[in-house]
Amino acid sequence: MAERLRINIGDIIFDLNLPAAHLKTLLQSRYEPFLTDRAAIWQVTLTYDPSLKIENEPWIHHKGARTHFEIAGHTGWIDLDTREAVVSTPSDALAHSAVERVMAFVCMQELPRYHNALLLHGAGIVINGKGYVFFGASGRGKSTVSRLARARGQVLTDENVIIRLTPSGAELASTPFWGFGTPLEDICRIPYQQVPLLGLYSLVHAPDFTLTALPPAAAVMELLTSEKVATERAASATAWLAMADRIIKEVPIYRLGFRPTLELWEFLALGQERMIRSTDDS
């Protein structure tokens, strides 16, 4: 008998159809803050295929509304019209990775179109009631900044964050897609956190702290360095660009040169204040 689990990520409800009861127990624990009773929008079926190999050459192709793929030991398809997906895993250990690949892809496609939101490859952090998003490709410092934030505030996610625009401003949300760089107990997984978002920060390791406000197109280019999935289809890329345009009109985007010390938070508070003052002066 199929086992089911319903998950809410950024108001997209996934009904996971699992091949075994022990997998349900495993994933239930992993996704506990995101479980919901709300009606599902997406049906995602997980199956076993022990022949899959992580080292297989990855591929992805799109035909109409359907995307077929094999990546990192998972293969399957995702249909954006019928809102169904099937994904296979070679083992229990990779089951979460299989369903998260599908759910992240769906979030990339649907958040900008239907939910006034974007999924960004970034760390979402709340300090003194203010939200910060730090983004950049792997190795740019998201986990480092998350580690520095532990003593000062909440780490909503160290890897993938949802930014949603509401009539009262931008808000942050956790996702169940986290990295390996931050212990899970240090991540405060809250489905939505309504805090004023102070800015988006493109991370660059540097000998000293610097903060540079980015003009709109340059800001979008920075975001795109780590958002490849969003750009795989022309229609998706168009929706992504439109949503990014709305977000950068609400939230400033900076390039942040930083060194890994706790002075980061003081610098950000002061640096941002100076920037706001200089904008007011001009």
Add this chain to the structure above:
Amino acid sequence: MTHKPTHHPQIAARVFSDEAVLIDPTKNIVRMLNPVGSRIWELADGTRTLDQIAVVLVDEFHVDVDQATASVETFVEELVSKNLLTWR
């Protein structure tokens, strides 16, 4: 030349302030255009010839017509060769 350049249907693009960001999903390439290139991109919507685009640039950027025409031809040909623009 009476052909009219237009955006390739496989390209996603948006102009932010006065700079365009273009995404080619088939090649996974992202490109940002400068303000003049972005204006040419906006004007290349399938309704204008190269000469008509050049006339607009002369007016908006205060350049002479020969310079504008040469710039438009070179730039459009480059974008066509990259499958970012196509001819209508």
